[in-house]
Amino acid sequence: MIIATGATGTLNGATVERLLEKLPAEQIGVSVRDPERAAHLERRGVRVRQGTYDDPDALRRSFEGANQVLLVSSSDLTADVLAQHRRAIDAAVDAGARRILYTSAFGAGFDTPYPPLALHAATEQHLAKSGAAWTSLRNGFYGDLDQLLGPWRTTRTIARPADGPFAWVDRRDAAEAAAAILFGDGDGDFDGVVDLVPGRPVTLADFAAAASDVTGEPVERVVVDDEEWVAGEVDAGMPEAAARFSLSMFRATREGHFSGPDPTLTRLLGREARTPADMMADHLGA
Numbered sequence: 001m002i003i004a005t006g007a008t009g010t011l012n013g014a015t016v017e018r019l020l021e022k023l024p025a026e027q028i029g030v031s032v033r034d035p036e037r038a039a040h041l042e043r044r045g046v047r048v049r050q051g052t053y054d055d056p057d058a059l060r061r062s063f064e065g066a067n068q069v070l071l072v073s074s075s076d077l078t079a080d081v082l083a084q085h086r087r088a089i090d091a092a093v094d095a096g097a098r099r100i101l102y103t104s105a106f107g108a109g110f111d112t113p114y115p116p117l118a119l120h121a122a123t124e125q126h127l128a129k130s131g132a133a134w135t136s137l138r139n140g141f142y143g144d145l146d147q148l149l150g151p152w153r154t155t156r157t158i159a160r161p162a163d164g165p166f167a168w169v170d171r172r173d174a175a176e177a178a179a180a181i182l183f184g185d186g187d188g189d190f191d192g193v194v195d196l197v198p199g200r201p202v203t204l205a206d207f208a209a210a211a212s213d214v215t216g217e218p219v220e221r222v223v224v225d226d227e228e229w230v231a232g233e234v235d236a237g238m239p240e241a242a243a244r245f246s247l248s249m250f251r252a253t254r255e256g257h258f259s260g261p262d263p264t265l266t267r268l269l270g271r272e273a274r275t276p277a278d279m280m281a282d283h284l285g286a
Helices: 010-022 035-042 056-063 081-094 116-128 145-149 171-183 204-215 226-235 240-254 264-269 276-284
Strands: 002-005 028-032 047-050 068-071 099-105 133-139 157-160 192-196 220-223
Touching: 002 010, 010 028, 010 171, 028 035, 028 056, 035 047, 047 056, 056 081, 068 081, 068 171, 081 099, 081 116, 099 116, 099 171, 116 133, 133 171, 145 204, 145 276, 157 204, 171 192, 171 264, 192 264, 204 220, 204 276, 226 240
Parallel strands: 002 028, 002 068, 028 047, 068 099, 099 133, 133 192, 157 220
Antiparallel strands: none
């Protein structure tokens, strides 16, 4: 049995859908904060149990019988995220899971200006000490394109701080790759760290070019001074701490923390990963 957390979210929800294409539903379980939100999975035969990263006992019950457990990284900005991850890993071990998989991030490490990467690195350290086999799925960046690019559809500009090449992955591709590893597809060794990034990194200029092509109207990439950008975001209502947190990502790309390619994602997908043009066309319904 494969148990996934975060199955009502976009990433692991898509992974569960991929698993349902490969496995009988009774071999799949989910551990979710609110079981009512997973009723659509339960109706299809998926085992649904309640569990949260703040309740070790509930987690152990939700992981019961699992051969593999897929843990999504916590998105609770008010919590001690590392403590949550450690509780989830320990609960999976206590439940007897043979392998633990964790959705990490490409570039995870302690020598980066982008704070989440240190949390991922510390989580990987705990995985390595857990005694279970483990796989860290170091996905490229993913998320809402409007959040990444700003109000470009209105301004026809992508006005952001200077960036460098970075790995951006479509969540559907990341989910498909995770399902392939869980199912045992591919011919690689998936112990430890696995980088899941497209064949080449991209820049915001690539997204501007893709937006221009998809819309048929020019979209310009405009580089904004760091402090000017922070001030503008604060004026627009974003807390300064949040703006500086976002700025740290741009700085990390400029320092080359997210620029390395890796063939594993392409091999697992059996095709090239979706490009900025593909993602932009899907985003706009083109």
